[in-house]
Amino acid sequence: MKPTIEKETPGNIERARAAEFVSPEVNIYETADGYLLEAEMPGLDKDGLKITLEGNELTITGRRNAESVDGELLFRERSRVDFQRTFELDPAIDTAHINAKMNQGLLTLTLPKSD
Protein backbone atom coordinates (compact mmCIF):
# COMPACT_ATOMS: atom_id res chain seq x y z
CA MET A 1 0.00 0.00 0.00
CA LYS A 2 1.22 3.43 -0.92
CA PRO A 3 2.13 5.50 2.12
CA THR A 4 0.14 8.71 2.31
CA ILE A 5 0.18 11.81 4.40
CA GLU A 6 -2.70 10.80 6.63
CA LYS A 7 -0.93 7.96 8.40
CA GLU A 8 0.09 8.86 11.89
CA THR A 9 2.71 7.30 14.04
CA PRO A 10 1.26 5.54 17.09
CA GLY A 11 3.79 7.24 19.36
CA ASN A 12 2.26 10.58 18.63
CA ILE A 13 -1.19 9.42 19.66
CA GLU A 14 0.23 8.02 22.91
CA ARG A 15 1.87 11.35 23.71
CA ALA A 16 -1.37 13.18 23.01
CA ARG A 17 -3.21 10.89 25.43
CA ALA A 18 -0.71 11.74 28.14
CA ALA A 19 -2.05 15.34 27.84
CA GLU A 20 1.40 16.69 27.09
CA PHE A 21 -0.08 17.82 23.79
CA VAL A 22 -3.49 17.95 22.21
CA SER A 23 -3.98 16.91 18.63
CA PRO A 24 -5.18 19.73 16.35
CA GLU A 25 -8.16 18.98 14.12
CA VAL A 26 -7.08 18.66 10.51
CA ASN A 27 -8.44 18.44 7.00
CA ILE A 28 -6.22 16.87 4.37
CA TYR A 29 -6.85 17.04 0.64
CA GLU A 30 -4.85 15.53 -2.17
CA THR A 31 -4.79 16.66 -5.77
CA ALA A 32 -2.59 15.67 -8.68
CA ASP A 33 -0.23 18.53 -7.77
CA GLY A 34 0.12 17.87 -4.08
CA TYR A 35 -1.47 17.91 -0.65
CA LEU A 36 -3.23 20.60 1.32
CA LEU A 37 -3.32 20.30 5.10
CA GLU A 38 -5.37 22.60 7.34
CA ALA A 39 -4.88 22.43 11.11
CA GLU A 40 -6.85 24.32 13.74
CA MET A 41 -4.66 25.86 16.38
CA PRO A 42 -6.55 28.75 18.00
CA GLY A 43 -4.60 31.09 20.27
CA LEU A 44 -1.44 30.68 18.27
CA ASP A 45 0.45 33.13 16.09
CA LYS A 46 3.17 32.20 13.62
CA ASP A 47 5.90 32.63 16.24
CA GLY A 48 4.38 29.80 18.27
CA LEU A 49 4.47 27.42 15.35
CA LYS A 50 7.24 24.91 14.72
CA ILE A 51 7.30 22.48 11.81
CA THR A 52 9.98 19.81 11.76
CA LEU A 53 10.82 17.16 9.24
CA GLU A 54 12.61 13.98 10.31
CA GLY A 55 13.03 11.52 7.47
CA ASN A 56 9.52 11.30 6.07
CA GLU A 57 7.82 12.34 9.30
CA LEU A 58 6.45 15.85 9.51
CA THR A 59 5.67 17.19 12.98
CA ILE A 60 3.61 20.28 13.70
CA THR A 61 4.03 21.80 17.14
CA GLY A 62 2.07 24.83 18.31
CA ARG A 63 2.80 26.73 21.52
CA ARG A 64 -0.17 28.77 22.66
CA ASN A 65 0.31 32.41 23.56
CA ALA A 66 0.21 32.97 27.28
CA GLU A 67 -3.01 34.86 27.94
CA SER A 68 -2.85 37.36 30.72
CA VAL A 69 -6.38 37.67 32.01
CA ASP A 70 -6.66 38.95 35.53
CA GLY A 71 -9.73 37.77 37.26
CA GLU A 72 -11.52 34.71 38.39
CA LEU A 73 -12.24 31.90 35.96
CA LEU A 74 -15.98 31.19 36.13
CA PHE A 75 -16.24 28.66 33.34
CA ARG A 76 -13.58 26.80 31.41
CA GLU A 77 -13.72 24.66 28.30
CA ARG A 78 -10.59 25.72 26.45
CA SER A 79 -7.47 23.62 26.75
CA ARG A 80 -4.16 25.18 27.83
CA VAL A 81 -2.17 22.30 26.42
CA ASP A 82 0.05 22.90 23.38
CA PHE A 83 -0.68 21.30 20.03
CA GLN A 84 1.30 18.56 18.35
CA ARG A 85 0.67 16.06 15.61
CA THR A 86 2.93 13.97 13.39
CA PHE A 87 2.23 12.84 9.84
CA GLU A 88 4.00 10.35 7.65
CA LEU A 89 4.59 11.92 4.28
CA ASP A 90 3.94 10.46 0.89
CA PRO A 91 7.42 10.00 -0.69
CA ALA A 92 6.08 11.87 -3.75
CA ILE A 93 6.10 15.11 -1.74
CA ASP A 94 8.82 17.60 -2.57
CA THR A 95 9.87 18.41 1.01
CA ALA A 96 12.03 21.35 -0.13
CA HIS A 97 8.94 23.26 -1.22
CA ILE A 98 6.54 22.83 1.71
CA ASN A 99 4.81 26.12 2.44
CA ALA A 100 3.14 27.14 5.72
CA LYS A 101 0.69 29.96 6.34
CA MET A 102 -0.93 30.93 9.62
CA ASN A 103 -4.15 32.95 9.65
CA GLN A 104 -6.53 33.42 12.62
CA GLY A 105 -5.40 30.21 14.31
CA LEU A 106 -5.63 28.14 11.15
CA LEU A 107 -2.45 26.62 9.75
CA THR A 108 -2.49 25.92 6.02
CA LEU A 109 0.31 23.70 4.73
CA THR A 110 0.82 23.15 1.03
CA LEU A 111 2.92 20.13 0.17
CA PRO A 112 3.62 19.94 -3.55
CA LYS A 113 4.53 16.68 -5.24
CA SER A 114 7.82 16.46 -7.13
CA ASP A 115 7.55 16.66 -10.89
Place this chain on the structure above:
Amino acid sequence: MRLIKYQRPDSVWPTFGRLSSLRDQLDRLFESPLAEWTGTAQLLSGWTPALDVYEDKENFIVKAELPGMKREDINVSLHDGALSISGERQSETKHEDAEVHRTERFFGRFQRTVALPASVAADKVKAQYKDGVLTVTLPKTEEAKPKQIDVSVS
Protein backbone atom coordinates in the same frame (compact mmCIF):
# COMPACT_ATOMS: atom_id res chain seq x y z
CA MET B 1 -28.22 -0.24 -3.69
CA ARG B 2 -28.24 2.93 -1.69
CA LEU B 3 -31.72 4.06 -0.73
CA ILE B 4 -30.64 7.28 0.85
CA LYS B 5 -28.68 9.72 -1.23
CA TYR B 6 -25.26 10.38 0.19
CA GLN B 7 -25.07 13.83 1.69
CA ARG B 8 -21.88 15.71 2.26
CA PRO B 9 -21.45 16.40 5.99
CA ASP B 10 -21.64 20.17 5.43
CA SER B 11 -25.12 19.87 3.95
CA VAL B 12 -26.27 17.85 6.96
CA TRP B 13 -25.47 20.58 9.50
CA PRO B 14 -28.27 22.99 8.54
CA THR B 15 -30.75 20.27 9.56
CA PHE B 16 -29.06 20.05 12.92
CA GLY B 17 -29.04 23.85 13.03
CA ARG B 18 -32.81 23.84 13.46
CA LEU B 19 -32.49 21.53 16.42
CA SER B 20 -29.84 23.86 17.70
CA SER B 21 -32.16 26.85 17.70
CA LEU B 22 -34.69 24.76 19.61
CA ARG B 23 -31.97 24.10 22.14
CA ASP B 24 -31.24 27.82 22.36
CA GLN B 25 -34.89 28.45 23.09
CA LEU B 26 -34.73 25.86 25.84
CA ASP B 27 -31.58 27.56 27.09
CA ARG B 28 -33.46 30.81 27.38
CA LEU B 29 -36.32 29.03 29.11
CA PHE B 30 -34.03 27.69 31.79
CA GLU B 31 -31.92 30.85 31.87
CA SER B 32 -28.68 28.90 31.80
CA PRO B 33 -27.00 27.09 28.94
CA LEU B 34 -28.74 23.73 29.02
CA ALA B 35 -26.04 22.13 26.94
CA GLU B 36 -23.54 22.67 29.74
CA TRP B 37 -25.58 20.41 31.98
CA THR B 38 -26.63 17.78 29.51
CA GLY B 39 -23.49 17.61 27.40
CA THR B 40 -25.59 17.37 24.25
CA ALA B 41 -24.22 20.47 22.56
CA GLN B 42 -21.73 18.52 20.47
CA LEU B 43 -24.40 16.10 19.24
CA LEU B 44 -26.88 18.78 18.31
CA SER B 45 -24.89 21.50 16.68
CA GLY B 46 -21.88 19.76 15.19
CA TRP B 47 -19.60 22.61 16.08
CA THR B 48 -19.53 23.93 19.62
CA PRO B 49 -16.64 26.35 19.95
CA ALA B 50 -14.93 26.04 23.33
CA LEU B 51 -15.19 29.10 25.54
CA ASP B 52 -13.88 30.44 28.84
CA VAL B 53 -15.59 33.00 31.06
CA TYR B 54 -13.64 35.24 33.43
CA GLU B 55 -14.80 37.83 35.92
CA ASP B 56 -12.83 40.69 37.40
CA LYS B 57 -14.01 43.71 39.39
CA GLU B 58 -14.99 45.70 36.30
CA ASN B 59 -15.82 43.17 33.57
CA PHE B 60 -16.89 39.78 32.42
CA ILE B 61 -14.50 38.45 29.78
CA VAL B 62 -15.56 35.69 27.39
CA LYS B 63 -12.99 33.98 25.15
CA ALA B 64 -14.13 31.67 22.37
CA GLU B 65 -12.01 29.54 20.03
CA LEU B 66 -13.06 30.23 16.45
CA PRO B 67 -10.08 29.30 14.28
CA GLY B 68 -10.04 30.14 10.59
CA MET B 69 -12.98 32.52 10.45
CA LYS B 70 -13.56 35.89 8.86
CA ARG B 71 -14.39 38.77 11.21
CA GLU B 72 -17.57 39.59 9.32
CA ASP B 73 -18.90 36.05 9.77
CA ILE B 74 -18.92 36.35 13.59
CA ASN B 75 -21.95 37.85 15.35
CA VAL B 76 -21.95 38.97 18.96
CA SER B 77 -25.23 40.00 20.58
CA LEU B 78 -26.60 40.66 24.02
CA HIS B 79 -30.19 40.21 25.12
CA ASP B 80 -31.87 39.62 28.47
CA GLY B 81 -28.53 39.39 30.24
CA ALA B 82 -27.23 36.66 27.97
CA LEU B 83 -24.34 36.92 25.53
CA SER B 84 -24.75 35.12 22.22
CA ILE B 85 -21.87 34.34 19.90
CA SER B 86 -22.93 32.95 16.56
CA GLY B 87 -21.73 32.71 13.02
CA GLU B 88 -21.00 30.55 10.08
CA ARG B 89 -17.69 29.12 8.97
CA GLN B 90 -17.33 28.47 5.30
CA SER B 91 -14.71 26.35 3.65
CA GLU B 92 -12.29 28.77 1.99
CA THR B 93 -11.09 26.43 -0.68
CA LYS B 94 -13.03 24.27 -3.06
CA HIS B 95 -11.84 20.70 -3.31
CA GLU B 96 -14.13 19.14 -5.92
CA ASP B 97 -11.28 17.45 -7.75
CA ALA B 98 -9.39 16.55 -4.59
CA GLU B 99 -9.22 13.26 -2.76
CA VAL B 100 -10.19 13.83 0.86
CA HIS B 101 -7.96 12.11 3.41
CA ARG B 102 -9.18 13.74 6.61
CA THR B 103 -12.16 15.94 7.47
CA GLU B 104 -12.09 16.71 11.16
CA ARG B 105 -12.90 20.41 10.88
CA PHE B 106 -16.50 21.59 11.13
CA PHE B 107 -18.08 23.97 8.68
CA GLY B 108 -21.46 25.55 9.03
CA ARG B 109 -23.38 27.45 11.65
CA PHE B 110 -22.75 27.60 15.37
CA GLN B 111 -24.21 29.42 18.33
CA ARG B 112 -23.18 29.65 21.95
CA THR B 113 -25.13 31.49 24.63
CA VAL B 114 -23.73 32.49 28.00
CA ALA B 115 -26.02 33.68 30.78
CA LEU B 116 -24.14 36.47 32.57
CA PRO B 117 -24.34 36.38 36.36
CA ALA B 118 -24.74 40.18 36.69
CA SER B 119 -25.92 43.09 34.56
CA VAL B 120 -23.56 44.59 31.98
CA ALA B 121 -23.45 47.90 30.11
CA ALA B 122 -24.63 46.80 26.67
CA ASP B 123 -23.32 49.96 24.96
CA LYS B 124 -19.76 49.38 26.26
CA VAL B 125 -19.28 45.77 25.15
CA LYS B 126 -16.12 45.26 23.08
CA ALA B 127 -15.14 42.32 20.88
CA GLN B 128 -11.72 41.52 19.44
CA TYR B 129 -10.76 38.66 17.10
CA LYS B 130 -7.10 37.69 17.11
CA ASP B 131 -5.24 34.44 16.33
CA GLY B 132 -8.55 32.63 15.98
CA VAL B 133 -9.73 33.59 19.47
CA LEU B 134 -12.68 35.94 20.00
CA THR B 135 -12.45 38.00 23.19
CA VAL B 136 -15.61 39.77 24.35
CA THR B 137 -15.22 42.25 27.20
CA LEU B 138 -18.48 43.15 28.96
CA PRO B 139 -18.18 45.96 31.52
CA LYS B 140 -20.47 45.56 34.52
CA THR B 141 -23.02 48.23 35.31
CA GLU B 142 -22.29 50.38 38.37
CA GLU B 143 -24.94 48.47 40.34
CA ALA B 144 -23.27 45.15 39.59
CA LYS B 145 -19.75 46.17 40.67
CA PRO B 146 -18.58 45.10 44.11
CA LYS B 147 -18.70 47.86 46.67
CA GLN B 148 -16.63 48.49 49.71
CA ILE B 149 -18.79 49.21 52.72
CA ASP B 150 -17.14 50.97 55.60
CA VAL B 151 -18.01 49.53 58.95
CA SER B 152 -18.16 52.13 61.61
CA VAL B 153 -17.21 50.94 65.05
CA SER B 154 -19.11 52.69 67.77
